[in-house]
Amino acid sequence: MKAKLLTVALGSILALNQGCNTSKDAGQAKKPxxxxVLEPGHFHAALVQKSMYDQVDSVVHVYASEGPDVQAYLEKIDKYNTRSEEPTSWHEEVYTGADYLDKMLEEKKGNVVVLAGNNQKKTDFIKKSVDAGLNVLADKPMAIDTDGFNLLKEAFGSAQKNNVLLYDIMTERYEITNTLQRELAEISEIFGELEKGTPQDPAVVKESVHHFFKYISGEPLVRPTWFFDTKQQGEGMVDVTSHLVDLVQWSCFPNEIIDYEKDIEMQSAKRIPTELTPSQFKMVTKSDTYPEFLQKDVKDSLLSVYANGEMTYSLKGVNARVAVYWKYQAPEGTGDTHYSIMKGSKANLIVRQGKEQNYKPVLYIESKSSADGYLKEVEESFKAIEAKYPGITLKKITKGWELVIPEKYDNGHEAHFAQVANKYMEYLKEGALPDWEVPNMISKYYTTTSALKMAMENK
Known part of the structure; x- marks a missing residue:
């Protein structure tokens, strides 16, 4: 069942377009x-536009303050437009000035606001956008502390009142091993029942390792200096952990509503800094010195960034552990890594991404029974996966099975942004999000911001 909402995007805008059959540029029917794009400061803003969309107009209105952030965004869009294979055809109409937010809200030249930038401002941007009757597609995190969480709750209430959709970009749902782990957990013949675990031995664990220096679209990523200020970017406890907390909810309780006041109990939380040298900071930001707002985190020339976070909590009685770690740069031939385990009564479902897996995520079914009847049951039940995902097969190993996944299903992290955007556009067309999405987004950011609060109190 879906909460019935009529979106501005495909309701009043479609009506408005009846009197305007052509777009400014191409002489084609204007798309709904x-x-x-509001104050793009993170490369995710550009990744949303790495592909074109059938229902999205090619003219994009950008509102931002002047500076390197918006320039970096525009340069990426230009590269997508001029690449040799499948070039995009975005036309960017840019307004820069100190009043960029007010200008966007006054002009309302579009109906979907894309937000990916400074997280200190993001929750306020979200609230003011939905208050103005605009749909919002926001990069994570949508809130970085308890004050932000409370404002975000108000924003969701305002979105419902104004018949618009507020949605965050959860790309990890589209990574094939995460998708299959969730689907296998729903096959009782293979997985059994999800265990409860204990705080010391959780039933669900999700960990990831990330790197400040990396390549995006084939080029070294230059991060803004504010990215290293946890007051602006948010601590690791509330940033990338939002993906992992989302996967815990999405995988363990698919399509179920989670009530954060009843279903979540925080158990422990810990924050840990990553230290960067001046030369490493310069390599990532192209800045020769630490800006004034980072001086509070500098000691003996080393910059401490609280980008690492660990938390344990229970969700509807299931004990879970989530942890995120950031390093400067991955060793040659490696990259970001992900580990995930869901413990079932019949088998554990494990994603590993280490040296043995050539740093590519691989999903395993590790059985808890060697009985012939169970082995046959797994192979028979797996036929549903094979039918849905042609080419995916089981490979028998000592402890169970490895899923052999053809490369066609591994389209890469950057491609997941288009998948999220397309799903969001489906919801806009339908006029509603699934009834569990909003309460579960609220629960997700309650979990991350509560963990940070606990970690700060325990320091």
Whole structure:
């Protein structure tokens, strides 16, 4: 069942378009969705536009303060437009000035606001956008502390009142091993029942390792200096952990509503810094010195960034552990890594991404029974997966099975942004999000911000 909402995007905008059959540029029928990109400061803003969308107008209205952030965004869009294979055809109409937010809200030249930038401002941007009757597609995290969480709750209430959709970009749902782990957990013949675990031995564990220096679209990523200020970017406890907390909810309780006041109990939380040298900071930011706002985190020339976070909590009685770690740069031939385990009564479902897996995520079914009847049951039940995902097969190993996944299903992290955007556009067309999405987004950010609060109190 879906909460019935009529979106501005495909309701009043479609009506408005009846009197305007052509777009400014191409002489084609104007498309129902039009993007407004607000203060793009993170490369994720550009990744949303790495592909074109059938229902989205090619003219994008950008509102931002002047500076390197918006320039970096525009340069990425230009590269997508001019690449040799499948070039995009975005036309960016840019307004820069100190009043960029007010200008966007006044002009309303689009109906979907894309937000990916400074997280200190993001929750306020979200609230003011939905208050103005605009749909919002926001990069994570949508809140970085308890004050932000409370404002975000108000934003969801305002979105419902104004018949618009507020949604965050959860790309990890589209990574094939995460998708299959969730689906296998729903096959009782293979997985059994999800165990409860204990705080010391959780039933669900999700960990990831990330790196400040990396390549995006084939080029070294230059991060803004504010990215290393946890007051602006948010601590690791509330940033990338939002993906992992989302996967715990999404995988353990698919399509179920989670009530954060009843279903979540925080158990422990810990924050840990990553230290960067001046030369490492310069390599990542192209800045020769630490800006004034980072001086509070500098000691003996080393910059301490609280980008690492660990938390344990229970969700509807299931004990879970989530942890995120950031390092400067991955060793040659490696990259970001992900580990995930879901413990069932018949088998554990484990994603590993280490040296043995050539640093590519691999999903395993590790059985708890060697009985012939169970082995046959797994192979028979897996036929449903094979039918849904042609080419995926089981490979018998000592402890169970490895899923052999053809490369066609591994489209890479950058491609997941288009998948999220397309799903969001489906919801806009339908006029509603699934009834569990909003309460579960609220529960997700309650979990991350509560963990940070606990960690700060325990320091």
């Amino acid at each position: 969705l039009s993007l407004m």
